[in-house]
Amino acid sequence: MGRAIVVANQKGGVGKTTTAINLAACLAEAGQKVLAIDMDPQGNMTSGLGVDKDVIENTVYELLLGETEVEGCVQKEVIENLSVIGSNINLSAAEIELIGQDEKEYILQKAIAPIRDQYDFIIIDCPPSLSMLTINSMCLADTVLVPIQCEYYALEGLTQLIHTINLVQERLNPSLEIEGVVFTMYDARTNLSLQVVENVKSNLEQNIYKTIIPRNVRLAEAPSYGMPINMYDTKSAGAESYRLLADEVIHRGEEEW
Numbered sequence: 180m181g182r183a184i185v186v187a188n189q190k191g192g193v194g195k196t197t198t199a200i201n202l203a204a205c206l207a208e209a210g211q212k213v214l215a216i217d218m219d220p221q222g223n224m225t226s227g228l229g230v231d232k233d234v235i236e237n238t239v240y241e242l243l244l245g246e247t248e249v250e251g252c253v254q255k256e257v258i259e260n261l262s263v264i265g266s267n268i269n270l271s272a273a274e275i276e277l278i279g280q281d282e283k284e285y286i287l288q289k290a291i292a293p294i295r296d297q298y299d300f301i302i303i304d305c306p307p308s309l310s311m312l313t314i315n316s317m318c319l320a321d322t323v324l325v326p327i328q329c330e331y332y333a334l335e336g337l338t339q340l341i342h343t344i345n346l347v348q349e350r351l352n353p354s355l356e357i358e359g360v361v362f363t364m365y366d367a368r369t370n371l372s373l374q375v376v377e378n379v380k381s382n383l384e385q386n387i388y389k390t391i392i393p394r395n396v397r398l399a400e401a402p403s404y405g406m407p408i409n410m411y412d413t414k415s416a417g418a419e420s421y422r423l424l425a426d427e428v429i430h431r432g433e434e435e436w
């Protein structure tokens with residue numbers, strides 16, 4: 180069975196969406212069947228994968244509200260091996276509309292169940308909050324991938340995130356694990372990036388991916404062309420790093436950390 184990975188960190192701007200888009204795309208490039216699910220009402224993963232978020236009709240929102248079957252929500256193979264369930268600003272109302280629903284933490288998990296076996300990987304992008312959308316994502320997921328930006332307050336909020344993951348594991352999804360931590364926006368020209376990496380490594384017990392994502396302007400440009408980095412600039416440092424990350428994710432479990 181495939182692995183569902185949720186990319187989460189309640190801090191904004193740490194590289195969640197960039198990581199979700201490009202990890203999904205590089206897994207697909209490596210021949211894995213991938214489903215990308217955009218749980219952020221901003222819809223940046225949706226548009227970053229070339230889907231027009233303002234015209235799609237069946238999104239995560241309709242899915243959560245039970246207004247449509249899951250099959251009808253999947254934008255099939257928008258890129259070879261990569262399908263998308265998109266979202267847009269409508270999703271911001273879901274939180275309120277789900278109040279009072281039975282087992283509201285499991286709505287996404289139940290909705291995806293019929294198609295889950297069709298994919299090797301499900302990659303979920305989260306909003307920058309520990310909201311019901313993030314909890315629903317964690318109830319569907321096998322693992323949580325945590326991007327950490329190489330900046331001064333890198334560790335801020337991480338305790339809450341790990342606490343939330345532990346609570347979800349205890350009460351809602353016992354099989355949830357931390358996939359690992361990935362450093363993003365590493366700037367080799369500054370000592371700060373290096374210090375952050377060293378500091379996090381010595382303070383964190385979680386698995387840390389060997390691949391470090393560099394700061395690379397091509398990564399920031401690609402979404403406005405609706406392309407993942409491996410298509411936008413296939414030889415860029417950003418593309419190479421996300422390919423390496425995808426490779427580590429595929430082979431996770433085969434070797435000791």
Ligand code: ADP
Nearest residue numbers: 191192193194195196197364393394395398399
């Ligand atoms: P989040 O989803 O956590 O809010 P994003 O992935 O949207 O974070 O990244 C925040 C901003 O930083 C975006 O403008 C994005 O293009 C840019 N960015 C992310 N990762 C990199 C990187 N490795 N190099 C350069 N810019 C990046």
Ligand code: MG
Nearest residue numbers: 195196219223
């Ligand atoms: Mg984001």
